[in-house]
Amino acid sequence: MKTNDLILQTITKIIVFLILLFSVDIFFAGHYTPGGGFIGGLMTSAAIVLLLIAYDIKTVAKLFPVNYIYVAATGLLIALATGFSSIMRHKPFLTHAFNKHARLPLFGETSLHTAALFDLGVYLVVVGVTMTIIQSIGEDK
Amino acid sequence: MTLLHWAILSPFIYALFIPLIHKWFKNLHIGWFVLPLPILLFCYLLSMIPAISAGQTIVETVPWIPLLHINFTVNLDGLSLLFVLLISGIGSLVLLYSIFYLDKKKEKLNLFYFYLLLFMGAMLGVVLTDNLIVLYTFWEITSLSSFLLIGYWNEREKSKSGALKSIIITVFGGLSLLGGIILLYLLTGSFELREIFAYVQQKDIYSHPFFLLSMVCLLLGAFTKSAQFPFHIWLPDAMEAPTPVSAYLHSATMVKAGIYLVARLSPIYAASAYWLWIVAAVGMITLLYGSFFAVKQTDLKGILAYSTISQLGLIMSLLGIGAASVHFQLEKDYYTIATAAALFHLVNHATFKGSLFMMVGIVDHETGTRDIRKLGGLMTFMPITFSIAIIGAFSMAGLPPFNGFLSKEMFFTAMINIQEFHLFQFHTWGVLFPILAWIASVFTFVYSMLLVFKVFAGKYKPEQLPAKPHEAPIGMLISPVILVSLVIVIGLFPNILSNSILSPAIAAVYGGIPSYDLHIYHWHGVGIELFMTLGVFGAGIFLAFTFAKWKSIYRLFPYSLNALYDFFINKGKLWSKKLTNGYMVGSIRIYLLYIFTFLVIISGYTLFAKKAINFHSNRLSEVGLYEIVVSLALIGATISILFAKSRLASIILLGAVGYSVSLLFVIFRAPDLALTQLVIETVSVALFLLCFYHLPRNARKKESIGFKMNNAVISVLVGITFSIIAISSYNTKLFASISSYYIENTYKKAAGENMVNVILVDFRGFDTLFEIAVLTIAAIGIYTMIKLRLGGNSSENK
Numbered sequence A: 001m002k003t004n005d006l007i008l009q010t011i012t013k014i015i016v017f018l019i020l021l022f023s024v025d026i027f028f029a030g031h032y033t034p035g036g037g038f039i040g041g042l043m044t045s046a047a048i049v050l051l052l053i054a055y056d057i058k059t060v061a062k063l064f065p066v067n068y069i070y071v072a073a074t075g076l077l078i079a080l081a082t083g084f085s086s087i088m089r090h091k092p093f094l095t096h097a098f099n100k101h102a103r104l105p106l107f108g109e110t111s112l113h114t115a116a117l118f119d120l121g122v123y124l125v126v127v128g129v130t131m132t133i134i135q136s137i138g139e140d141k
Numbered sequence B: 001m002t003l004l005h006w007a008i009l010s011p012f013i014y015a016l017f018i019p020l021i022h023k024w025f026k027n028l029h030i031g032w033f034v035l036p037l038p039i040l041l042f043c044y045l046l047s048m049i050p051a052i053s054a055g056q057t058i059v060e061t062v063p064w065i066p067l068l069h070i071n072f073t074v075n076l077d078g079l080s081l082l083f084v085l086l087i088s089g090i091g092s093l094v095l096l097y098s099i100f101y102l103d104k105k106k107e108k109l110n111l112f113y114f115y116l117l118l119f120m121g122a123m124l125g126v127v128l129t130d131n132l133i134v135l136y137t138f139w140e141i142t143s144l145s146s147f148l149l150i151g152y153w154n155e156r157e158k159s160k161s162g163a164l165k166s167i168i169i170t171v172f173g174g175l176s177l178l179g180g181i182i183l184l185y186l187l188t189g190s191f192e193l194r195e196i197f198a199y200v201q202q203k204d205i206y207s208h209p210f211f212l213l214s215m216v217c218l219l220l221g222a223f224t225k226s227a228q229f230p231f232h233i234w235l236p237d238a239m240e241a242p243t244p245v246s247a248y249l250h251s252a253t254m255v256k257a258g259i260y261l262v263a264r265l266s267p268i269y270a271a272s273a274y275w276l277w278i279v280a281a282v283g284m285i286t287l288l289y290g291s292f293f294a295v296k297q298t299d300l301k302g303i304l305a306y307s308t309i310s311q312l313g314l315i316m317s318l319l320g321i322g323a324a325s326v327h328f329q330l331e332k333d334y335y336t337i338a339t340a341a342a343l344f345h346l347v348n349h350a351t352f353k354g355s356l357f358m359m360v361g362i363v364d365h366e367t368g369t370r371d372i373r374k375l376g377g378l379m380t381f382m383p384i385t386f387s388i389a390i391i392g393a394f395s396m397a398g399l400p401p402f403n404g405f406l407s408k409e410m411f412f413t414a415m416i417n418i419q420e421f422h423l424f425q426f427h428t429w430g431v432l433f434p435i436l437a438w439i440a441s442v443f444t445f446v447y448s449m450l451l452v453f454k455v456f457a458g459k460y461k462p463e464q465l466p467a468k469p470h471e472a473p474i475g476m477l478i479s480p481v482i483l484v485s486l487v488i489v490i491g492l493f494p495n496i497l498s499n500s501i502l503s504p505a506i507a508a509v510y511g512g513i514p515s516y517d518l519h520i521y522h523w524h525g526v527g528i529e530l531f532m533t534l535g536v537f538g539a540g541i542f543l544a545f546t547f548a549k550w551k552s553i554y555r556l557f558p559y560s561l562n563a564l565y566d567f568f569i570n571k572g573k574l575w576s577k578k579l580t581n582g583y584m585v586g587s588i589r590i591y592l593l594y595i596f597t598f599l600v601i602i603s604g605y606t607l608f609a610k611k612a613i614n615f616h617s618n619r620l621s622e623v624g625l626y627e628i629v630v631s632l633a634l635i636g637a638t639i640s641i642l643f644a645k646s647r648l649a650s651i652i653l654l655g656a657v658g659y660s661v662s663l664l665f666v667i668f669r670a671p672d673l674a675l676t677q678l679v680i681e682t683v684s685v686a687l688f689l690l691c692f693y694h695l696p697r698n699a700r701k702k703e704s705i706g707f708k709m710n711n712a713v714i715s716v717l718v719g720i721t722f723s724i725i726a727i728s729s730y731n732t733k734l735f736a737s738i739s740s741y742y743i744e745n746t747y748k749k750a751a752g753e754n755m756v757n758v759i760l761v762d763f764r765g766f767d768t769l770f771e772i773a774v775l776t777i778a779a780i781g782i783y784t785m786i787k788l789r790l791g792g793n794s795s796e797n798k
Helices: A006-029 A037-054 A057-063 A068-088 A114-139 B003-024 B030-034 B036-046 B049-053 B078-101 B109-128 B132-150 B157-188 B193-202 B209-225 B234-240 B243-252 B254-269 B273-294 B300-328 B336-367 B383-397 B403-420 B432-456 B474-492 B495-509 B528-545 B547-556 B561-583 B588-609 B625-643 B647-667 B671-692 B705-731 B739-750 B755-763 B765-787
Strands: A098-104 A108-113 B058-065 B070-076
Touching: A006 A037, A006 A114, A037 A057, A037 A114, A037 B671, A037 B755, A057 A114, A068 A114, A068 B058, A068 B765, A108 A114, A114 B671, A114 B755, A114 B765, B003 B030, B003 B036, B003 B058, B003 B070, B003 B109, B030 B036, B030 B078, B030 B109, B036 B078, B036 B109, B049 B078, B049 B495, B070 B078, B070 B109, B070 B132, B078 B109, B078 B243, B078 B254, B078 B336, B078 B474, B078 B495, B109 B132, B109 B243, B109 B254, B132 B157, B132 B209, B132 B234, B132 B243, B132 B254, B157 B193, B157 B209, B157 B234, B193 B254, B209 B254, B209 B273, B234 B243, B234 B300, B243 B254, B243 B300, B243 B336, B254 B273, B254 B300, B254 B336, B254 B495, B273 B300, B273 B432, B300 B336, B300 B403, B300 B432, B336 B383, B336 B403, B336 B474, B336 B495, B383 B403, B383 B432, B383 B474, B403 B432, B403 B474, B403 B528, B432 B528, B474 B495, B528 B547, B588 B705, B625 B647, B647 B671, B671 B755, B739 B755, B755 B765
Parallel strands: none
Antiparallel strands: A098 A108, B058 B070
């Protein structure tokens, strides 16, 4: 019997973007409302996993041509670099800084945190790690 | 961050670029990219000499973990300066040499230079920092990079075992060092050396019960690193590393880290009799042992390895004896000369041993062998290499006018003086020191001569050489020529060094006396030293010529420490294999049985023993309709798993359990947890489905009723234990909850409103950092296990 996943594929096409958008939103919202790098990262992985289930590994690899181990390593480096940046400001390792009233073009007045950079590291590590594990187990025949 | 901090970190930062350079410039020998760094560092540090020799020290602090008194403090004083100049100076020469030694086509140069830079940075850190924890961190990085460099040719069995041996011994020492540091912290209340020195001067720590223990622990660290007897056995095996590494790490710098540590800690311990005796005696035994067994070696690098061991012993024993002078308020330089000799010989050893290692590398490179029995008569083929060898070896043997002669004379003076030290039994047993020193020097003379003349004089045996010998390319000769020039220049004008570099270093060893006036003379007048030196020459020449006749003396030493080491390693492997195979049966069910049984026993016992059970429902909150419904669903799903026939059903039911739990989190108003649980559940169900393919086909075997009962008992016990723990811990308040702190400070200190996330990324960011590191390691582990299944039969896993 040939399986028919037309419905799943069609829905996935639309829904993946929503999940990805939501994961980015939840990542940035983390400092003030529920969310953050960990959940955001997991949600991004969930979106990619959905793609994997609806399509197959090759298609997804074409869509995101990245080596997920590098993604994890980049995340770890970003987190470490954030930690070291505070030493350069003569503060103990991993002391965060923030500016509650930063002015950015386009966004207007917003609040900026180095914690968000650290969280970006967490986000990338989570995506990289979950996808590395899932992909290598999935590819294994 | 000051320039000195950047100097320590620069090799690490530089190392990060190596992968990129390797990728972008395929035709470039990476050595050329790395070479400018140590040269720049050397020049920068040279510019510090005037300030340091004027008696200044430079102290700069950058907070790292100030709450635990751990700060990245650098302290550049005379002793540090001496070492950093050695590290960067010899480092530059070795790098230049390695560019010609290592072929860019055949070797994995990106790894080689990455490790080398790692080492350089760590070594600079060890000698520059003032904080003992920082020192320990860098200390372990030097062990690690040494391990990686010894095992650089990792296709060779000997390289691997040598690397393993070195890391087992040095990491054992490192652990002991950490213990010593912690004990010292308990003694003095600080990790900062300057503060410890100040404390020691005011308070008496000598009667403290930890005093001796901390000293022994710290010395174990120093002795293992500096290959002192009986921990020296890793150094000869470390010669499997490429020769530039041997010249740099295993003779000029890393093995001197132990000596640095002893010199650095002298102000704390020097007044103790144990320190004096242990350091002097261990050094002396190592000196004698190393020089005696160096004569026997047939591998050129083997000779140099044992010779390095013995010279390290020499410096160590001198440092021990130098401690005698703290009993005399430093008025006389009678015993201080030992410390001066130690530091002077340290520099000299780096110059002549560095050049000798490079010479051996050239011989190896151009003839294809290092076996002294096959070599001979190379004088005419390699005249420049021969000159390098003869200068280096004569300096090592202590012949004038080279620098080794000067420090050897000072060494004899120090050894003679110690007999007159009227404390700690030195006036009786101390007489052994000059005698043993003399014997060791004779053997030093013998192996130095054998090293040169067996290779370059004698009969040329072309049939035994894998390659036709010829002079090395100019690039390989530059570095050793610079080193032997230094041997001669220092030999002729030793006082260039004495007041600029050595005096401040000596001052630092004695805890910063303002200045110490050192003058090195070539001619001491007719004294015992002169006769000792002449005796060494006479006896040495005689023994060198008659070596073939008395060679059989080495048969008297059939046992060796290596055999002992091998015995322990082999037995250890065997026993741990047996033990591990006993319980690692390869079935997850059994492992879960172990884990849960253990958990129940340990936590159940603790609950009873500590009378911690506090099981009542007074403080529990009301149970509402939602909770009941969700809990029922949870329980229903859990129980259904037990009766599910197909695996797919179990996985889906497991998902249902997870989602119900996340619903509970929603009810209890923990949105972050609920979200996390929800997404994790989704991802892990997907993961389960993927693993589905690999799992054995028949989902449920018929298990015996006993096995099932066993499982039932354990699972019920786990459930009971955890319910008790959960309710008891909720009912027991030993101290105020920390949550009020977070509630107050989340916005104030971190400008965030989501407490959970602020705790994750800010308050407890360190935790998170380690967690993501662990996650990454786990991912790499899974990736490698699956992708590089080592010789496994993949059909077995299905």
